[in-house]
Amino acid sequence: MSKNPLTTILEANIFNGTNYNDWLRNLKIVLDFENQTYVLDMYLPRALPEESTHEERLTFEKWHKDNRKVCSIVxxxxTNDIQKQYDRHDDVRPxxxxxxxxxxxxxxxxxYAATKVFFDTKMIERSSVQEHGVKMLYLVEKLGDLKADLAKEMYIDVILQSLHPSFDSFIVNYNMxxxxxxxHELINILVQCKATIEKSAQSVLVREASTSKAKGKGARCWRRNKGKTESTTASAQSAPVAPLGMGKGKRKAVRQSLIPKDVCINCHEKGHWKRECPKLLPNQAVKLISANGLQVVNRSRRLRQTVLKFSNGRVVATLV
Incomplete structure (x- = not known):
């Protein structure tokens, strides 16, 4: 007969004296695969009476054959220490x-232990809601096997109370x-709700990242503009300022005197501008004197034509 592939369950969960209930459950799983679980529930005598039928003899022989197999599996x-207490038996009945x-x-x-675990279990942050739901379903089924008379509504309330606070809105909506x-439907809905929450959180993070990126770009532009303003202010502050009381033209002359002089376009010599050219200064002086003299003549002419009058309009004198 081929080896039972489920025997690996017993190899991984070997009986050590403290896990009898779990070991017995796994043992029945393995025996169910071989249709030998009936050996644990049905006991037959070691010998059949002479008036037994053919079918009874076949059943008797099969039971004892399976009994020896089950005893070997058990x-x-x-563990070796526990095995030594029962290895002298070739029958599973004792x-x-x-x-x-x-x-x-x-x-x-x-x-009691299962109920305590069921009521105390809480979903851990960033854990899988599906795994949490499977664990809670296992505890519900275990309590049902132990005849724990709890209503379905009680199971649902405990499962909802065990969820992470991120499901608070879902719980309110569910109850309202x-x-x-x-x-099982509740667990499936929770899985879908968890996927929706994660998707919404990712979209919020993307919007926050784009907003912070735009703010960072604006801050960099502001720092660049601020640097330009500060450099301009510093250069303006470092430039010499004309003393108070000087006219606008004199201040402009002071600022222009700091600019290096180039070639004069009048005499083509270096070191001065056209307005400072020595060859043009005499002509400019003559023009200035002529202009001033013309202004004096015009002023005296206007005085000769002045007419003196009283306040009532009567002419007193006329200056010609």
Missing amino acids: LASM IMPRMSQIYAVPDQHIR NGFDKDL
């Missing part, structure tokens, strides 16, 4: 009752709308 799934009396945990203790879902 002994092989124990082994299982004895193990149940010594190692089995009463259902009352198991139910009076949804009536079974436990």
Whole structure:
């Protein structure tokens, strides 16, 4: 007969004296695969009476054959120390009752522990809501096997209370709308809600990143403009300022005197401008004197034509 592939379950969960209930559950899984679980529940005598039928004999032979196989599986799934207590038996009938009396945990203790775990379990931040839901469903089924008489509404309330605070809006919506879902449907809805929450959080992060990037760009432009302003202000402050009381033209002359002089376009000599050219200064002086003389003549002419009058309009004298 080929090897049972499920025996690896017992190899990974070998009986060590403290895990009897879990070990027995795994043992029944393996025996169900081979259709040998009935050996643990049905006991037959070691010998059949002479008036037994052919079918009864076949059943008897099959049971004893399977009994030896089950006994070997049970002994092989124990630690060496426990195995030595039962290896003299070739029948599973005296082994299982004895193990149940010594190692089995009463259902009352198991139910208490399972109930405590069920009510105390809380979803961890950034953990999978699907894994959390599967764990809660396992505890619900375990409490059902232990005859824990809890209503479906109680199970749903405990599962909702165990969720992370990020599901608070979902819980409010669920209770206000009076949804009536079974436990598996509730877990599926929670998985979809978690995906929606994560998608919304990612979109918010993208918007915040783009906003901060734009703000950073504006700050860099502001710093560049501020640097230009400061450099311009510094250069303006470092430039010499004309003393107070000087006219605008004199201040302009002071600023222009700081500019290096180039070639004069009148005499083509270096070191001065056209307005400072020595060859043009005499002509400019003559023009200035002529202009001043012309202004004096015009002023005296206007005085000769002045007419003196009283306030009533009577002419007093006329200056010609």
